[in-house]
Amino acid sequence: MKEVDVFVDCQAQQVVIYAEKSDGSFCPVQTGSYMIKNHIADFYEIASNLNNSLIEKLRSGEISPIYYFMTIEELTISELAARVGISKSSVKKHLDLKGFQKISVSKLRRYANVLNIPMANLFQIINAKEDKSWNMGYREEANNSGSGLISQVKTDNPLIVETKIVQDPK
């Protein structure tokens, strides 16, 4: 691979590729991500389709919020169980609404901690532009139809998050 062939103009994500320089040496070249430059829209589309279909199921009560976030964050049942520190069979039970309603607050807190979301988000769908620092599974630009910007700020109380609408800087 020649140095000139690996160059991609994409500041959003940089990678290092080893390539042949003009003097024949194989050296590291810092360049842009081909995938982000050429296929980010495809990833957004895939993420958006998945998100929309899961939201519908969430609305109808077909799945629990645990199922939603587990799928969005590409975790398997066994991986989520190991991270939360409970059995796989418990996680399986928590994936539908019936089982979800029986989870203790302390266990929900453990789930929220692993999923890196405020616990309140296990009980609500925020259908607007979100503060991405809260929702790791959220794909920016994929479904930003609303004009409001929702900001969720931690409080000293571990069970409470302050959710506010702030003005969209755009």
Next chain:
Amino acid sequence: MSIIPFRHVMAAHCESGTVTALVNHHGMNVSEPMVFGIASGIFFAYMKPPMMDFPIFVTRSMPGQIRKKFAQRTGVKFNTRKFRNPKEAEKELDRLLDQNQPVAVQVDLFYMDYFPSWFRVHINVHFINVIGREVNKYIISDSYHPQIAEIDRETLLKGRFAGGSMAPKGFMFYPVHIPERIDLEKTVKKGIKSATFNMLKIPLPFLGVRGIRRFADKIVEWPGYARDNDQLADKIFKIFILLEEQGTGGGGFRFIYASFLQEASKILNNPKLNDLSREIMEIGDGWREIALVASKIAKNRDFSKEKLMELGDLIRIRADLEESFFTNLRKEILNSK
């Protein structure tokens, strides 16, 4: 605020990049390809673990092996520690930073929020160097990030103590001894010999060249694992990411290995290794072609058996070429004095 003067450079791979930056900070002068090559980082495996929804393939050795093998072969000594108690892990990290000791830590990449959201996935074997601290923040040199970054104290701790498979358990390491003289000829030969063994001689059907062949055979079965076409497209797109962009240096680590062999050729004064470095570079070009074909299949949602068999055939050619390449490389090293 305390930041240790540290040369931050992007690297192809997080583990080899972290180890390289740390040992160079302590006075060595070694390149990332040398660390990778001496540690026999090049590999291939294809498997479908029962707890995973989809098959996986890897093009490098097990996480942690680069540091371990590099240390064993060069005589560099690393102090390593795991922790049960997060607070204790944090305290020890702070103590070392206050002594001007940069420290490598293992984290779940997902929590490294200085990266954009599309980049962050749950993977427990990301390595970063911590090079300073403020009251509520740490200063990070991450091989995948163009600049020095910052992360909240709480978030780093979360990343260091994520549970699940290959959980970091607060793992940290830093060099405590760098030998004055390293027998580079010997270490380079050992690294190459071990890499060729791993690629050719492990008698398991999913490892090394056999693993590449299994990948070629099994790719047509991928639609059977997917819940829908979107998920299949996502997984096939990820062939590109795993070969080209998820810390491989391109061509599934074959390009970085070519760079290593070029350096090895000079160290061992063996021009044949330079020829072989060109050969593995070309093999890497073929892996890049596979990555591009995969991304087209995913983009066009063309998951027909014919298309996937075509992809499988390209992979099979890589298996044949790598078998020949590693056989010749092994002969060259075993026959050298």
